[in-house]
Every structure is written in C-alpha cells, then in structure tokens.
Amino acid sequence: MRISFSRLHDKTTQPQTDKTTMSHFLNDKIFLGHSFNEYMRIVVSNPLNWMLGIVLLIGIPLLLQRYILGIHSVTHSSQDYPWGIMLGFGLFGMVPLSASGFLLSTSVEIFGRKDFQPIERLALLNGLLGYFFAVVYLLVDLGMPWRLAYPMFVSLGPAAVLFLVAWHVATYLSVQIAELIPAFSEWINWPQGKRFITKIALGLTIAGIILSTLHQGALGALFCYAPAKIHPLWISPEFQWIHFFCSSIYAGLCMVIVVSTLLERYMRWRCDNTFLSNLERITFGLAKGASYAMITYITIKIVAVAHDQEWSYLLTGWGGYYLFEIGLSVVLPLCLIAYGIRNHQLAMLRWAALIGVIGIIWNRLNTVLICYNWQHHQEIPHIKEFWLVLTILALYVIIYRFFLYRLPILFSWPPTPGR
Amino acid sequence: MNRRTFISQSIAGVFTALAVCKPKSASGHDFSGHPESKGVLFDMTRCIGCRSCEAACNREQGLPEPDLPFSDTSVFESPPGGEKRRPDEKSYTVVNKYDSQYASYPIFRKIQCFHCLEPACLTSCFVNAYTKTEEGAVIYNPDVCVGCRTCMIACPFSIPAFRYSSAFEPRIMKCVFCYDTRLKNDLPPACVEACPREALTFDTRTSLLRIARQRIRENPDKYINRIYGEQEAGGTAWLTISGVPFAEAGFDDSVPKQPIINYVKDFLAVVPMVLTIWPGLFAGFHLLARRKNEHQSTSDNTEECPL
Numbered sequence: 001m002r003i004s005f006s007r008l009h010d011k012t013t014q015p016q017t018d019k020t021t022m023s024h025f026l027n028d029k030i031f032l033g034h035s036f037n038e039y040m041r042i043v044v045s046n047p048l049n050w051m052l053g054i055v056l057l058i059g060i061p062l063l064l065q066r067y068i069l070g071i072h073s074v075t076h077s078s079q080d081y082p083w084g085i086m087l088g089f090g091l092f093g094m095v096p097l098s099a100s101g102f103l104l105s106t107s108v109e110i111f112g113r114k115d116f117q118p119i120e121r122l123a124l125l126n127g128l129l130g131y132f133f134a135v136v137y138l139l140v141d142l143g144m145p146w147r148l149a150y151p152m153f154v155s156l157g158p159a160a161v162l163f164l165v166a167w168h169v170a171t172y173l174s175v176q177i178a179e180l181i182p183a184f185s186e187w188i189n190w191p192q193g194k195r196f197i198t199k200i201a202l203g204l205t206i207a208g209i210i211l212s213t214l215h216q217g218a219l220g221a222l223f224c225y226a227p228a229k230i231h232p233l234w235i236s237p238e239f240q241w242i243h244f245f246c247s248s249i250y251a252g253l254c255m256v257i258v259v260s261t262l263l264e265r266y267m268r269w270r271c272d273n274t275f276l277s278n279l280e281r282i283t284f285g286l287a288k289g290a291s292y293a294m295i296t297y298i299t300i301k302i303v304a305v306a307h308d309q310e311w312s313y314l315l316t317g318w319g320g321y322y323l324f325e326i327g328l329s330v331v332l333p334l335c336l337i338a339y340g341i342r343n344h345q346l347a348m349l350r351w352a353a354l355i356g357v358i359g360i361i362w363n364r365l366n367t368v369l370i371c372y373n374w375q376h377h378q379e380i381p382h383i384k385e386f387w388l389v390l391t392i393l394a395l396y397v398i399i400y401r402f403f404l405y406r407l408p409i410l411f412s413w414p415p416t417p418g419r
Numbered sequence: 420m421n422r423r424t425f426i427s428q429s430i431a432g433v434f435t436a437l438a439v440c441k442p443k444s445a446s447g448h449d450f451s452g453h454p455e456s457k458g459v460l461f462d463m464t465r466c467i468g469c470r471s472c473e474a475a476c477n478r479e480q481g482l483p484e485p486d487l488p489f490s491d492t493s494v495f496e497s498p499p500g501g502e503k504r505r506p507d508e509k510s511y512t513v514v515n516k517y518d519s520q521y522a523s524y525p526i527f528r529k530i531q532c533f534h535c536l537e538p539a540c541l542t543s544c545f546v547n548a549y550t551k552t553e554e555g556a557v558i559y560n561p562d563v564c565v566g567c568r569t570c571m572i573a574c575p576f577s578i579p580a581f582r583y584s585s586a587f588e589p590r591i592m593k594c595v596f597c598y599d600t601r602l603k604n605d606l607p608p609a610c611v612e613a614c615p616r617e618a619l620t621f622d623t624r625t626s627l628l629r630i631a632r633q634r635i636r637e638n639p640d641k642y643i644n645r646i647y648g649e650q651e652a653g654g655t656a657w658l659t660i661s662g663v664p665f666a667e668a669g670f671d672d673s674v675p676k677q678p679i680i681n682y683v684k685d686f687l688a689v690v691p692m693v694l695t696i697w698p699g700l701f702a703g704f705h706l707l708a709r710r711k712n713e714h715q716s717t718s719d720n721t722e723e724c725p726l
Contacts, residue, residue: 070586077583079507082568110701112708143566143581143589147546155546155563161683162569163545164690202705210697214690221686225543225573228673237682241689375673377502 059391090137099252101127168215220244254356272411329359456555468527475613533655539679540570556596653678
C-alpha cells in the first residue's frame with residue numbers, strides 16, 4: 001500500500017497558524033495528511049484490512065459473549081488444562097517475541113553499538129506492543145479481569161512466581177513506554193519529553209535488562225509448579241528459567257528480522273533511507289546474535305537432559321517429538337543462519353528467522369498444552385478460543401501498523417516525502 | 420528530628436531489635452505442619468461406592484444439584500477412552516470405581532482436596548487467596564482471587580476446579596475440609612459423618628498415621644504397606660490406605676515426595692541476585708564499551724562524541 005505523502009509534508013513544514021484546529025490535528029496526525037474521506041478510501045482499498053475486518057466481525061461478538069456469558073461459552077472450560085491456547089500463545093508466545101526491546105536497547109545504549117540504532121525504535125515498539133497484547137490476552141483469559149491490579153495493591157503474595165511476572169510485566173511496560181517517549185514526543189512536538197528520557201536512558205535500559213531477565217525466566221519458572229505434570233523433557237526445574245530466558249533472546253531477534261522484512265516489503269513508503277540502506281547489514285548482525293543464542297540454548301537443553309538423566313526418554317515417542325521440535329525449531333534455523341552468513345544470503349537469514357519465531361511459539365505451546373498432562377488425555381481447544389486468539393492478534397496488527405504509520409519508528413522526524 | 424537524633428535513634432533501634440529478636444530454631448526451613456492439625460484417613464478397603472459422602476458434601480457446601488442423583492451408580496462407568504470423574508465446579512468430592520487384577524472386588528476411591536501441609540496452590544497464588552489453617556484445612560478466599568488458575572496448574576493432585584460458567588462470579592471450587600461450618604468447631608467434615616462404612620476416620624494427622632500403620636501391621640495381607648499422603652507433596656492432611664497398589668486406583672505415583680515449592684526455590688533464589696548484580700554488571704559493561712569507543716574515536720581524530 002502506498003500513500004502520497006506530499007500533503008503530510010506540506011502541513012508539517014508550514015508555520016503554525018491560528019487555523020490549526022482539531023480537524024487539522026486529526027488530518028495531520030491521525031489520517032496521515034489526508035482528509036477523513038480520502039483516508040477511508042485508502043483503508044478500504046487495502047485487502048489486508050478486509051481480512052482483519054472479517055476476523056474482527058466474528059471475533060468481537062465472541063469477545064462480548066465471553067464477557068457476558070462467561071469463559072465457558074467460548075472455551076472447553078477444561079479443569080485439566082486450566083491454561084489453554086489463549087495463554088499458551090498470547091502470554092507464553094508473545095512475551096519471548098517481545099524480548100526485542102531490551103536486546104536492541106542494550107546493544108545500543110549499554111554496548112554503544114550505534115550501528116544498530118536505525119532499528120532500535122522498531123525493536124522497542126515491537127517489545128512494547130508484544131507485552132501490551134500479552135496483557136490483553138490475559139484480560140480475556142483471566143477469570144476476574146477487573147481484579148488485574150489486585151496482586152499490586154489489594155492482596156499481595158510476594159513469594160509466588162506469578163507475583164514477579166505481574167510486577168515485572170507492569171513495570172517493564174512502563175519502562176518501554178518511557179523508552180518510546182522520544183518517538184512520541186517528536187510526533188506530538190513535545191521536545192521536553194525526549195530530552196528528559198535521553199537523560200535517564202541508561203537507567204531505563206538497565207531496568208529493562210533486569211526486568212526482562214527476571215520475567216522471561218519467571219514465565220519458565222511458572223512451570224516448575226508442575227514438575228510431574230509436564231513431560232520431563234520439557235521441564236527441568238533447575239534450568240527452566242534460563243531455558244526460557246535464553247530462547248527469548250533468539251526469539252526477540254528473529255521477530256525483529258521478520259517484522260523488518262515485512263515492513264521493507266509492504267510498508268516501504270514509510271521507511272526512510274537510513275532504515276532501508278542499513279537493514280541488510282543490521283539483519284546480518286541480528287542473525288548472528290540469534291545464532292549465538294540458539295547454539296547456547298541447544299547446549300543448555302542438552303545439559304538439562306544430562307543433569308536430569310533423561311537420555312532414555314529420547315528413545316520414546318515423546319523423545320522423538322522432542323528431538324523433532326529442537327531439530328526443526330532451533331537446529332534448522334541455526335544451520336540456515338550459518339549458511340546464510342557464510343554465503344551472504346539475506347533471504348536465507350529471513351526464512352531462518354521466521355522458522356525461529358514459529359519455533360518458539362511451538363515450544364511454548366508444547367510446554368503449556370501438548371506435553372502438559374502427558375500421562376493423561378489431550379484436549380484440542382475450542383474453535384471459538386482459536387478465533388479469539390486470532391481476534392486479539394488482528395487488533396495487535398492494527399495497533400502495530402497504526403503506530404508505524406505515524407510515529408517516527410522507521411523514519412526520522414520530520415517525515416520526508418515518500419520516494 | 421535532626422540528622423543526629425535520627426541516626427542515634429536508628430542505631431538504638433537496631434540494637435533493641437537485635438536484643439529482642441531471637442533466631443528461630445535452625446529447622447525453620449522445614450515445615451511439617453501444625454502439631455495438632457487434623458486430617459482424615461480414607462481406608463479404601465472399606466469403601467463400597469455408596470456415594471453418601473458426595474451427597475453429604477453437596478448438601479453441606481450448598482453446591483448445585485448434580486446432573487444425576489447421588490443414588491445413580493451409572494456415573495462409575497466412564498465413557499470408553501474417557502476420563503474418570505474428578506472434582507469440578509459442581510462437586511468438591513467424587514467417588515470413582517476401578518477394577519484391579521489384585522482384587523476380586525471393585526475398588527472405590529474417594530477424591531477430594533488432600534489438604535497438603537505445604538500446599539502448592541497456596542505457594543503459587545500471587546494474591547494470597549489460600550490459607551492453611553492451624554486445624555489443617557486449606558481454605559480459599561474468593562474475594563481476592565483473580566482467576567489466573569495457577570493453583571490448578573500447581574496442584575499435584577489436580578483438585579482445584581474453576582467455575583468457568585459464571586461470567587461475573589467465577590471462582591475456584593475446592594474442598595475446604597468443611598472449615599467454616601465444622602472443622603473450626605472441632606467437628607468432622609460432612610463426608611466423614613455420612614460414611615456408613617467408617618471408611619473415613621477423622622482425627623489429628625499424627626494419630627491417623629498411627630492408626631493407619633496399626634491397620635497395615637495387623638492385616639498385612641489386606642493392605643499394601645504404604646500410606647498415600649504420608650510423604651506425597653511433602654505430606655498431606657488426608658491420608659489413604661489401600662488393598663491394591665495405589666496406581667491401580669487412579670492415584671498418581673509421579674507426585675513428588677517433596678513440597679512443590681521446592682522445585683521453584685532455585686528460581687526464587689535467582690531473583691534477588693539478578694536484581695542486585697545486573698545494575699553494576701551492565702553499568703560496568705557500559706563503561707567498558709564507552710571507554711573503548713572513546714579510545715577509538717580519539718585515535719581516529721574524529722571530534723564526534725562517542726555517546
């Protein structure tokens with residue numbers, strides 16, 4: 001989709017006059033320099049919007065059904081699988097994919113790798129929205145979503161792992177919002193905001209690393225509460241937190257590669273030259289980082305099998321499935337990245353990243369659902385629950401795109417006309 | 420208050436605290452239950468599957484009407500390939516029937532909350548909705564519960580059930596040892612009182628262990644030599660003795676012998692370390708990286724600030 005940017009450019013370079021009214025603001029900031037009618041015409045002409053529309057058309061009534069009639073009306077209301085696909089995908093899958101924010105801000109702010117700066121804001125936005133939507137998924141799945149703040153203010157159970165997750169996700173969301181204030185302040189022309197955040201950037205970044213380490217790990221440690229219910233190959237109480245943390249590193253990096261690939265192809269008009277000309281070099285850097293995390297992850301997975309003396313399980317059917325998962329979701333992308341870097345094939349890295357992203361979701365679903373209650377029965381989630389997952393995902397895409405179109409994430413402020 | 424008085428008073432306060440506080444005994448890390456806490460012994464060899472306990476529980480706790488009357492024994496026939504019944508949002512306890520090659524008679528097993536000494540539901544709850552009372556009950560407070568269902572994940576016996584059917588008043592449903600209506604007043608729970616076969620015995624956990632061992636010792640052919648719940652998940656208030664291996668009657672043999680919280684302690688110990696070490700570590704990395712960049716930029720004769 002291509003949008004003419006001449007009008008946006010005209011407006012932003014014009015001196016401010018008394019005529020700057022609400023409608024100007026809306027046209028300028030919300031409708032990308034178009035009038036409402038023009039904007040709607042563009043929206044309607046995009047086939048992706050039709051797909052999203054169909055998902056929402058079915059999904060929004062389902063959401064209402066969930067809130068009015070209860071969770072049982074949209075799921076199997078399983079007593080044996082208290083966490084279904086909603087949390088398996090939405091919380092345990094989305095959060096590792098959102099590790100991108102802390103990884104890139106650490107590279108740029110802590111290690112001074114300014115060469116990754118063109119993608120830093122994208123990684124931050126990806127992180128923020130991933131976390132935000134993990135909370136949205138939670139709000140659909142929680143029995144009493146209106147009590148979301150109870151662990152913070154009403155009744156505290158600080159010895160529980162979920163308490164850490166709740167606090168860390170909440171504070172890390174705030175940190176990520178703060179980290180994106182520079183982009184936001186440029187958009188709404190509020191330079192003080194950016195100046196303040198620049199001063200505390202180092203502190204924010206370190207806070208980001210701490211919180212990410214702990215709650216990526218804590219999501220893994222949650223499964224240590226079910227040491228006998230999950231298949232031993234997928235649970236290793238001593239190492240679970242570091243497995244989850246380590247895999248989130250390559251997951252976050254792969255996610256940035258996948259998202260930036262899509263943007264380069266389908267949102268090229270919004271990317272400025274700095275972003276486009278640096279993307280290939282940056283992708284190679286990210287892929288190298290991901291490959292280090294992958295090889296480390298494979299190693300610590302082997303360490304866990306050795307430590308828990310689970311070699312014999314590898315020869316069972318579950319062991320085959322385990323090797324299949326590791327092989328397809330980590331070893332394969334690792335080999336593709338190695339090959340791609342050696343032969344300088346960008347496309348190879350991007351496919352590897354896509355496999356990495358799908359692989360991490362697969363791993364989390366294995367832990368939450370497929371290998372949970374492995375000695376008992378399996379359950380396939382209700383079709384409506386699948387659709388709800390899809391609905392929230394559609395909202396995620398819409399919000400993600402909304403910010404990419406408007407905030408200086410892929411371009412530097414003020415926006416230059418499309419090329 | 421000026422600074423001097425503040426400091427002197429603080430120091431005085433610390434010394435007072437040191438003088439007053441005595442360290443607890445060294446075994447403070449192990450908790451094996453309140454000494455006089457109650458429990459129930461279930462003797463599986465005595466149960467005839469009359470479901471009186473189910474009915475009594477339903478009445479006592481004001482649970483919804485069951486789909487089939489409690490006199491109906493067709494509930495014992497699980498659908499082919501289907502799961503046995505479990506406590507759910509309509510029942511705190513269920514009795515299931517098992518056929519075992521080790522017994523000529525059908526085995527009936529009552530399931531309900533085992534009321535662990537160190538309950539996994541309690542330790543996994545991030546809003547402290549669960550309480551282990553001195554009397555031995557694990558009770559639940561629906562007023563603070565958020566409905567995250569971690570307790571259902573954590574419970575090694577898969578006991579807590581969630582009332583999914585209510586949009587506005589969902590809650591965890593689980594046996595509470597008839598705490599409010601009976602246990603608090605030192606009365607046995609409704610199911611124990613209703614049992615016509617005295618398959619259920621109510622007493623202190625210590626006495627129950629003695630009774631169970633005595634029965635096993637006096638009838639070595641009748642019982643297998645094991646008390647389920649003596650060690651499972653760190654010990655439970657409700658104990659079971661059986662004439663057949665426990666796995667034959669649907670008991671989970673994979674339940675660990677130590678409290679579930681022990682599996683989480685490794686991670687919980689990592690948390691303060693990360694919180695305290697990471698800031699210095701990464702600020703140090705930052706200094707190292709910056710110094711290197713500065714060095715490079717001066718040697719390149721560039722004027723640009725490295726950061």
